[in-house]
Amino acid sequence: xxxxxxxxxxxxxxxxxxxxxxxxxxxxxxxxxxxxxVQATAKRGSSGGSGRRAAAAVxxxxxxxxxxxxxERLGTGIGELxxxxxxxxxxxxxxxLGGSPGIGKSTITAMxxxxxxxxxxxxxxxxxxxxxxxxxxxxxxxxxxxxxVPALAETDLETVAGAIEAERPDxxxxxxVQTLHRAELSSAPGSVAQVREAANTLMEVAKRNGTALVLVxxxxxxxxxxxxxxxxxxxDCVLLFEGERERSYRTLRAxxxxxxxxxxxxxxxxxxxxxxxxxxxxxxxxxEATAAAGSVVLCAMEGTRPLLVEVQALVAPTEVVPPRRVxxxxxxxxxxxxxxxxxxxxGVQVGSADVFVNVAGGVRVDEPxxxxxxxLAVASAQRGEPLSDDAxxxxxxxxxxxxxxxxRYVAHAERRVAEALxxxxxxxxxxxxxxxxxxxxxxxxxxxxxxxxRQRVGAPVAQAA
Ligand code: TYD
Ligand code: MG
Numbered sequence: 001x002x003x004x005x006x007x008x009x010x011x012x013x014x015x016x017x018x019x020x021x022x023x024x025x026x027x028x029x030x031x032x033x034x035x036x037x038v039q040a041t042a043k044r045g046s047s048g049g050s051g052r053r054a055a056a057a058v059x060x061x062x063x064x065x066x067x068x069x070x071x072e073r074l075g076t077g078i079g080e081l082x083x084x085x086x087x088x089x090x091x092x093x094x095x096x097l098g099g100s101p102g103i104g105k106s107t108i109t110a111m112x113x114x115x116x117x118x119x120x121x122x123x124x125x126x127x128x129x130x131x132x133x134x135x136x137x138x139x140x141x142x143x144x145x146x147x148x149v150p151a152l153a154e155t156d157l158e159t160v161a162g163a164i165e166a167e168r169p170d171x172x173x174x175x176x177v178q179t180l181h182r183a184e185l186s187s188a189p190g191s192v193a194q195v196r197e198a199a200n201t202l203m204e205v206a207k208r209n210g211t212a213l214v215l216v217x218x219x220x221x222x223x224x225x226x227x228x229x230x231x232x233x234x235x236d237c238v239l240l241f242e243g244e245r246e247r248s249y250r251t252l253r254a255x256x257x258x259x260x261x262x263x264x265x266x267x268x269x270x271x272x273x274x275x276x277x278x279x280x281x282x283x284x285x286x287x288e289a290t291a292a293a294g295s296v297v298l299c300a301m302e303g304t305r306p307l308l309v310e311v312q313a314l315v316a317p318t319e320v321v322p323p324r325r326v327x328x329x330x331x332x333x334x335x336x337x338x339x340x341x342x343x344x345x346x347g348v349q350v351g352s353a354d355v356f357v358n359v360a361g362g363v364r365v366d367e368p369x370x371x372x373x374x375x376l377a378v379a380s381a382q383r384g385e386p387l388s389d390d391a392x393x394x395x396x397x398x399x400x401x402x403x404x405x406x407x408r409y410v411a412h413a414e415r416r417v418a419e420a421l422x423x424x425x426x427x428x429x430x431x432x433x434x435x436x437x438x439x440x441x442x443x444x445x446x447x448x449x450x451x452x453x454r455q456r457v458g459a460p461v462a463q464a465a
Contacts, residue, residue, distance in 0.1 A: 077115025086260015345405025
């Protein structure tokens with residue numbers, strides 16, 4: 001007979017304890033233990049103590065002989081979403097979709113379900129956050145298919161599990177996992193214990209019925225999806241929906257994917273009729289780039305795809321001590337490092353001025369290849385010299401900046417350069433590379449790159465005059 005027992009699990013490190021205590025014995029953090037229910041079966045209890053029980057002999061098999069069924073994929077009808085997923089949803093898999101409130105999680109899931117229902121799939125939309133009427137109002141904006149999606153407004157975990165069991169849909173969205181609760185657990189909905197319990201219970205039901213389950217989750221202040229790291233371990237795929245709520249661009253990326261590559265990026269735009277895929281984001285971002293001082297185009301790589309984004313900097317005098325260093329879309333520590341290298345090896349002093357750096361469009365670039373673009377944007381802003389050419393085309397660049405002021409190689413140079421050439425941005429400033437692609441202006445150091453960038457703006461002409 002199965003009986004329910006409580007355990008206490010640390011939301012930071014996952015350490016389990018039998019009794020509650022203020023401090024976690026695993027990681028030493030305070031107030032991180034949450035209650036979870038475990039099903040202790042009589043069989044499990046008797047297996048301890050008297051040594052190993054005789055088990056039926058099992059044999060290992062070389063992986064070559066393991067029968068792996070060809071993975072079927074459920075297309076969501078949203079190309080960018082399918083690409084980030086690695087080719088669509090895998091039946092029976094568990095996907096966690098995270099993002100801050102208002103970013104468009106409900107919209108993208110409603111659109112995907114609508115498309116799938118139109119394609120003859122069975123779908124189920126569980127809404128715990130909004131009433132069915134609210135979901136309907138959104139669906140009305142999203143077109144015909146979205147209105148055909150069966151919806152259930154429910155927050156009781158057992159009822160939700162029962163509904164999946166009864167309907168056995170191909171795909172089920174739970175919006176959001178933080179609203180589900182199980183009555184036996186004393187903790188509030190959204191607590192680690194409840195979220196973990198919900199994910200475990202639903203995963204079991206979904207796997208058994210071959211349902212692809214999408215759990216929508218909020219992001220905590222620290223950026224973790226659904227709070228507990230335990231959930232990120234449990235699921236097959238973690239997707240993060242990012243962007244600035246005030247801006248229309250949204251980016252979708254996989255932080256973890258058991259069925260495909262991570263760091264693939266999907267770009268969307270929020271319009272009045274839902275999310276629209278931006279199929280050629282480089283064209284958008286380059287088209288919107290300004291020719292003003294402090295602007296430069298970065299040839300970034302997002303997964304397997306090159307992406308041109310505008311990096312902007314502003315250097316402004318300030319009375320504030322210490323001066324502000326504000327980074328949007330790049331790492332703050334990276335900016336501090338680049339400012340130090342600029343000062344020490346590039347002859348560009350920002351001194352006591354405020355420095356703001358922003359990646360336009362609300363995109364995040366987390367790769368060292370962005371260093372040179374940040375450095376050039378700051379130098380250009382500091383000197384008040386635009387880096388665009390006479391025709392107003394922005395300067396494109398990429399490369400990692402080392403602590404000794406050298407420019408370092410980054411992967412996929414050819415693809416970055418090719419993407420820039422596609423938009424007529426040439427030459428591209430970058431590091432020294434063996435077998436350099438045509439169109440790349442190679443520079444060994446940051447100082448050299450700063451020089452090349454200035455020459456391009458017509459310095460030689462000025463010298464001749
Ligand atoms: P929503 O999907 O509800 O966000 P989340 O579930 O992540 O909290 O969408 C949030 C915003 O998107 C909301 O402010 C309204 C806007 N929106 C549009 O601009 N166009 C649309 O077609 C829809 C459905 C929403
Ligand atoms: Mg929502």
